Amino acid sequence: MAPRIARLDSRALIRVTGPDARPFLHNLLTQDVETLAPGQLRFGALLSPPGRLLFDLFLLGLPDGVLLDVAADRRDALLQRLAMYRLRAQVTVEADDTPVFALWDGEAEGFAPDPRTPALGGRRYGGAVETSATEDDWQAHRLAVGVPDPSADAPADKTYPIEADFDLLNGIDFQKGCFVGQETTSRMKRRGAIRNRMLPIAFDGPPPPFGAEVLNGDLRAGEVLSGRDGAAMALVRLDRIDGDLTVDGRPVRIRRPDWLPI
Template sequence: MTLIARLDSRALVRVAGPDARLFLHNLLTQDVEGLGEGELRFGALLSPPGRLLFDLFLWGEGDGVTLDVAADRRDGLIQRLSMYRLRAKVEIAADDRAVFTAWGEGPPAPGFVADPRLPGLGWRGLSAADPTADEPAWRAHELAHGVPGTPDSPPDKDYPIEANFDLLNGIDFAKGCFIGQETTSRMKRRGAIKNRMLPIRFDGPPPAFGAEVLLDGDRRAGEVRGGIDGRAMALLRLDRIDGLLTVDGRPIAVERPGWLLG
């Protein structure tokens, strides 16, 4: 059975015009010049120091690109893109269509495209569809696959590699320059990645956002991000995930998806 949910937490921004693809290509972590009609890619807009500002899905549509972004960050994205526009021949505007996602067994509904982050995660679509599930169910599905979402990364806090963008097809390291590229490429090149987001399991409701994860009762191992009953994402030090981990005195278990830690 295929489940479909409308994602009211997401909104769209349309970037159109003769320079649309080149304009975005020079800003985002993803290759935009090669984005085909109807194709979907995952990427981000970073701050100049290389921290994550906006996670994005990019749809190739007509003479431009439609960006799928967190609804509460759409105005900020439009403002940021407008600041970079300068003399580029582009138009940037909100798009009122809704975002849908689908997952489960069987083929997706017409108009849906495979989620580019992880095989088997599901599909996304912009065409109107009849929901058969709600957004919390989709969030639970993402967490079950160990995939972080927008609620797990406040703007300008994390590096994209810490949020696993390099493993979720969110960074094209061969595309050339993008904002924040120097820091991102250096982290990847040196292989000195100390922190990553990992899913954690526990009993009961999720700990508060930012709650400290402790190793053996007294060594800081990271902090909890967004979650649901029984499962959450946490930004953890990779050298401190083996041993007794607790949050607010509660034991937690780190899940290690095969796609993440091989």
């Protein structure tokens, strides 16, 4: 079967180059940038100082720096944030209009494996690529794999990255040392104080509205995030996901992804 390939117009790129590009980003992001090899793709985030998620991003190693893959509607905000942190660092930070492509259900040359989970496929930046699917098809695949879309599911500065499963999807390097928001993130992981996580839910019919309550009996068990017919992401309390769950009177069930530890 031929792989499916879609252009992701919801994503945009920022090119960070210069002598200080890697140490500059390494001290800011949740991911190790110093060891990022050219052509290698990693997943990470820029957090607020209190440790909440501001920007989810992919990092592609370049010979002279790093290419950042971010939500298109958040690119300008990230450019401004990086400019604020730049100070005297010898870096150039600029928008890059190279298109972003995603591939799944097969392999093709030029695609780097998605670092979150192999089931998602791969990503590519630029080149002559013939698409065979739409971005909506890609979003359906992502939801079927059970991976959140932080740019859609986590309003900026409202969610901790561990709640968005960054620790389970290779989005945080806990061995790299300091990054913005590191203290809160490391403390949550070290103490196991993780009450809420984004997990996929299944149901019949159209998706409930964003923010609709998930109930376990009369107890609030979480809230619905982005979704489509039959499936959605939800931010749920882990101690209330067993039992009969409902949203707006409709039964729903937690669908445990393959990448989620038992």
